[in-house]
Amino acid sequence: MKYMLLIYGNAELWESFAPEELTKVVQETDALHVELRASGEFVGAYGLADQDMAKLVRRADDGLPAVTDGPYIEAKEYIGSFDIIDVESEARALEIAARVPFARFGPVEVRPIMHEAAPDV
């Protein structure tokens, strides 16, 4: 089963880190990724640029795209990074989520990734 771990936070939180603290959390994050690679459970991990960098693309009725600045929702906390893992069970996904270093500062949302497979109906 593949799961996405969404790591939430906001600029205020990230700016509050002392440089050495941030370095430590980043190193811990790298270490966790190395461990997941070694266990054959790692699919990918990505950090997202700040919400300020977000662009919104809408298609108007005439079919022409309109691009505007800004996030879709002005949320207090937004996605800062995400990991994709492939694990045996939901329990294992939750265990890994609890070990995400940023989980000490903000929530980590665990979502199953939809797949094309269907049971025999």
Next chain:
Amino acid sequence: MSVDTRLEDLLRGLAPQVTGALVRRYGHFDASEDAVQEALLAAALQWPEQGRPENPRAWLITVASRRLTDALRSDEARRRREEGTAIREASDALLAPPADDQAGRDDDTLALLLLCCHPDLSPASQLALTLRAVGGLTTPEIARAFLVPETTMGQRISRAKQSIRTAGSELRMPPPAELADRLPVVLHVLYLIFNEGYTTTSGPDLIRRELTGEAIRLTREVHRLLPDDGEVAGLLALMLLTDARGPARTGADGALIPLAEQDRTRWRADLVAEGVELITATLAVAPLGPYQLQAAIAAVHDEAPTAEATDWPQVLALYELLERVAPNPMVSLNRAVAVAEVHGPAAGLVLLASLAEDPRLTEHHRLESVRAHLLEMSGDREAAVAGYRAAARHTTSRTEQRYLDARAARLLRSGG
């Protein structure tokens, strides 16, 4: 069938025999398996150009043995450099062609399958290792089939091999009592491989669907090696009877078509006939087991010319037996459907209400979709729509979600 496909089939068939022969002689499962992969690759590249050797198996064993001794020698040399001690050179006599017979090869294939399905490994690792070492698939192929990066799959396989080494397991046929314990794990792995392929209904996932064929091929092989085992025969029959419906299982748009609505003329009659014959013969002689019962249920469905003609009392009796032999909440859910068909939806719903207390089923999308189906049968349209919607929200299968949403939408429209 193209030349390439025939070559691939030949190589995959030989892979476990060659690996078995190497591991038996040299004892290094991990390194032997790598060496065989290299030999298979060399064969795939060289044979189409230079022609197929007279004895492909001997060719592969010779090439793989050379790669293996090279690898072991360079390991030895490194260790010698590091430790400064002299170690006896591997003898060239080890490269002599094998003199083993067909029985030895058969034992090797089965022993290799048991090794790959080692109880210390997780199911995902058992699957990957079986496909590589016994199925002869490459790591990139397996990675694509499971939609994970190649490095992830490579790591999973090498860790699995390491666990086997740590467990100190050897390639050998276990004594009958141990074989009886470990065979179910092998059958479960083959069943999972089949399902991985079979449940793929759309997308550019041809390689996933190939898993179905691979599972059937390997199960056929196990059946050939253990013809008297009822559960092996039962699993093979179950796969054949399920695969037979493949052509009718999805519509032109890739949407799932449930059993009751499938165009049965599109079922593979040859597979139905083979599966029915196999399960009928097996049930007559072997002790009853869960795969045989599931195959028997599949056979009842496959033999009905129309959904209405289904012998539901027979299906129900088989589910009752299956629930006794192998209790499992999913089996109970299916029994509820059979109960509804035989005794009416109200009886099925009563049974479901008792199942809902099982923590493994509470809010499970299958429980919700079965309940919705029985509510639809009983004419409670509104509750059925709500049930299908809830089930759709709780599944992680996109195909099933589309199907459940479509059921809800159709039901809404039919009510006007």
